[in-house]
Amino acid sequence: MTRVDKVDQRREAGQRTRAGLQAAALELLSQRGQEGVTLREITDLAGANVAAVSYHFGSLKKLCEAAIEHALEQYLNAQIGELEALPSTATLQEVAGAFARPMVRALAAGGPDLAVMRTVARVGIEPPEGWERLHGKFDRTREGVIRVLAPTLPDVDAEELAFRTRCAAGMLNWLALAPVGTELATLPAERIERHLVPVVAGALRGDATVGR
Amino acid sequence: MTRVDKVDQRREAGQRTRAGLQAAALELLSQRGQEGVTLREITDLAGANVAAVSYHFGSLKKLCEAAIEHALEQYLNAQIGELEALPSTATLQEVAGAFARPMVRALAAGGPDLAVMRTVARVGIEPPEGWERLHGKFDRTREGVIRVLAPTLPDVDAEELAFRTRCAAGMLNWLALAPVGTELATLPAERIERHLVPVVAGALRGDATVGR
DNA sequence: CAGTTATTCAAACGATTGCTTTAACTGTAG
DNA sequence: CTACAGTTAAAGCAATCGTTTGAATAACTG
Numbered sequence: 001m002t003r004v005d006k007v008d009q010r011r012e013a014g015q016r017t018r019a020g021l022q023a024a025a026l027e028l029l030s031q032r033g034q035e036g037v038t039l040r041e042i043t044d045l046a047g048a049n050v051a052a053v054s055y056h057f058g059s060l061k062k063l064c065e066a067a068i069e070h071a072l073e074q075y076l077n078a079q080i081g082e083l084e085a086l087p088s089t090a091t092l093q094e095v096a097g098a099f100a101r102p103m104v105r106a107l108a109a110g111g112p113d114l115a116v117m118r119t120v121a122r123v124g125i126e127p128p129e130g131w132e133r134l135h136g137k138f139d140r141t142r143e144g145v146i147r148v149l150a151p152t153l154p155d156v157d158a159e160e161l162a163f164r165t166r167c168a169a170g171m172l173n174w175l176a177l178a179p180v181g182t183e184l185a186t187l188p189a190e191r192i193e194r195h196l197v198p199v200v201a202g203a204l205r206g207d208a209t210v211g212r
Numbered sequence: 213m214t215r216v217d218k219v220d221q222r223r224e225a226g227q228r229t230r231a232g233l234q235a236a237a238l239e240l241l242s243q244r245g246q247e248g249v250t251l252r253e254i255t256d257l258a259g260a261n262v263a264a265v266s267y268h269f270g271s272l273k274k275l276c277e278a279a280i281e282h283a284l285e286q287y288l289n290a291q292i293g294e295l296e297a298l299p300s301t302a303t304l305q306e307v308a309g310a311f312a313r314p315m316v317r318a319l320a321a322g323g324p325d326l327a328v329m330r331t332v333a334r335v336g337i338e339p340p341e342g343w344e345r346l347h348g349k350f351d352r353t354r355e356g357v358i359r360v361l362a363p364t365l366p367d368v369d370a371e372e373l374a375f376r377t378r379c380a381a382g383m384l385n386w387l388a389l390a391p392v393g394t395e396l397a398t399l400p401a402e403r404i405e406r407h408l409v410p411v412v413a414g415a416l417r418g419d420a421t422v423g424r
Numbered sequence: 425c426a427g428t429t430a431t432t433c434a435a436a437c438g439a440t441t442g443c444t445t446t447a448a449c450t451g452t453a454g
Numbered sequence: 455c456t457a458c459a460g461t462t463a464a465a466g467c468a469a470t471c472g473t474t475t476g477a478a479t480a481a482c483t484g
Contacts, residue, residue: 014460031339035248039443049462054444056460092419125389127243135391160407166392167383167411173390174382177337179347180375195372198418199379205421207304207413226431251472261433266473268431273472 018056020046023112025067030118034064034126068123071116072134076141078102083148092152096168096201097193099145103172104196107181108189114176121173142166153205161204168203172196230268232258235324237279242330246276246338280335283328284346288353290314295360304364308380308413309405311357315384316408319393320401326388333385354378365417373416380415384408 024046028037039060043050057063082098090098106117123134146161153161175181175196184192236258240249251272255262269275294310302310318329335346357377358370365373387393387408396404 017460032247033245035244038441040441050443051445051462052460060443092421096419125386128391163392163407164411166390167387167408170386170390170392171379171383171415174337174386175379178378178382178385179340180378180382195375196379198420199376199415201419201421202414202417203383203411205414205419206410207308207417208410209304209413209417229431250470252470262472263433263474264431271472 014056017046017048017052021048021053021056021063022067022070025063026071026112026119027115029064029067030115030122033122034068037064068119068134071119072123072137074116075102075120076137078105079141080144083144086148090148090152092149092205093197093201095145095149095152096204097197098148099168100172100193100196100200103176104189104193107175107185107192108187110185114185117173117176121176124170124173142169149204156206160206164204164206168200171200171203226268229258229260229264233260233265233268233275234279234282236260237275238283238324238331239327241276241279242327242334245334246280249276280331280346283331284335284349286328287314287332288349290317291353292356295356298360302360302364304361304417305409305413307357307361307364308416309409310360311380312384312405312408312412315388316401316405319387319397319404320399322397326397329385329388333388336382336385354381361416368418372418376416376418380412383412383415 021042024042025037028041028045037060039050039053042060042063043053046052053060053063057066079099079102082101086094086098103117106113123131124138128135142162142165145165146158149161149165150158156164175184184195187195233254236254237249240253240257249272251262251265254272254275255265258264265272265275269278291311291314294313298306298310315329318325335343336350340347354374354377358373361373361377362370368376387396396407399407
């Protein structure tokens with residue numbers, strides 16, 4: 001052990017409380033939303049002192065912003081990763097699978113992963129004022145989805161496809177927040193996916209049957 | 213004007229502030245949810261005195277409960293009305309249309325009607341504790357939906373159908389809360405319905421295509 | 425007229441609860 | 455000894471919240 005190691009240990013301890021605060025904030029944000037969390041709840045859950053928030057983040061608001069921003073990054077990266085892994089010949093069900101998979105995984109995993117998805121979903125129902133930047137990030141990912149999706153649904157025009165994509169995304173977000181998702185979460189990931197993919201794909205394809 | 217008329221006028225005025233308080237509460241509940249509303253916000257919006265809440269409802273909590281309960285009744289009645297108006301030979305798209313119509317109408321109408329739907333949707337993402345009774349009402353309506361739906365989708369088993377119904381309901385609720393719904397709301401009701409029905413029907417039918 | 429009833433109102437109450445800051449305390453390094 | 459990175463308990467201090475009170479109004483009742 002050199003002397004530098006001990007300094008590093010202290011620095012790492014600092015980063016650990018910092019990360020703990022952020023994780024605790026995320027968990028509570030996912031349950032109660034931005035307006036429903038209090039400083040003391042977060043510090044209690046993180047096992048840290050109230051002053052640690054000022055020290056590491058400056059204020060409660062900045063801590064929440066950091067936590068939300070980080071969650072959104074995680075989600076978007078997962079989503080983009082799934083899309084880029086698709087072959088260019090992907091079928092509708094494969095695209096729907098890639099689209100739903102981050103949520104499916106989070107539901108099955110629970111814990112911090114699910115907290116990420118719940119928080120992202122909450123951002124999605126926040127009125128746009130003050131959230132323009134984050135909502136913009138959603139938009140850009142949706143464009144990527146539509147690009148991959150369009151070839152599998154040549155009969156659906158672009159505007160319609162955009163709308164259906166938002167509906168499908170809304171459906172997934174709903175699962176993150178509503179009790180039905182909690183029930184789903186008791187199943188293993190593959191079974192969740194087997195249930196979900198046909199529904200997502202069906203919503204994207206639409207139903208054009210006339211008569212029975 | 214008899215003497216009784218004047219008494220009635222006073223009584224009616226009382227009922228008017230009562231109704232105004234409930235409407236104001238509903239509007240704010242639809243925006244911020246149960247934990248986000250304050251007594252003074254409600255009374256300011258209603259143009260009433262703070263004490264009027266105690267006088268007419270007993271407490272803020274009871275006022276909120278009354279507003280939420282009333283909203284839920286309105287929603288369920290609309291939903292049930294649509295279902296009962298369906299012919300027994302209804303197609304999938306007709307059932308999907310009936311399922312979606314209360315939300316479509318509310319989106320197009322805006323104002324108090326939309327506040328009703330938003331509030332109901334918020335109840336739907338509330339954790340079940342303390343809301344068992346209201347969540348139970350949802351369940352009973354869903355059973356009615358499934359009964360009507362089942363004949364149009366003979367290939368989908370009951371459990372799967374229940375799941376898809378919840379997904380479809382979640383999608384509609386998402387539209388009530390998210391910005392995408394606000395965009396939709398600029399269109400007239402028929403156009404909203406034309407966009408929405410194929411998506412709802414598609415989600416219910418599911419997609420079973422293999423390959424492209 | 426005196427008394428009752430239904431409603432509204434301004435004001436104050438009492439209390440919680442919140443975020444942030446401060447100043448003191450660790451242990452390590454130069 | 456000084457500087458630093460991190461942590462802490464305590465206090466500051468203000469905002470806000472739900473509820474109650476007691477008076478005021480105005481119409482009816484006996």
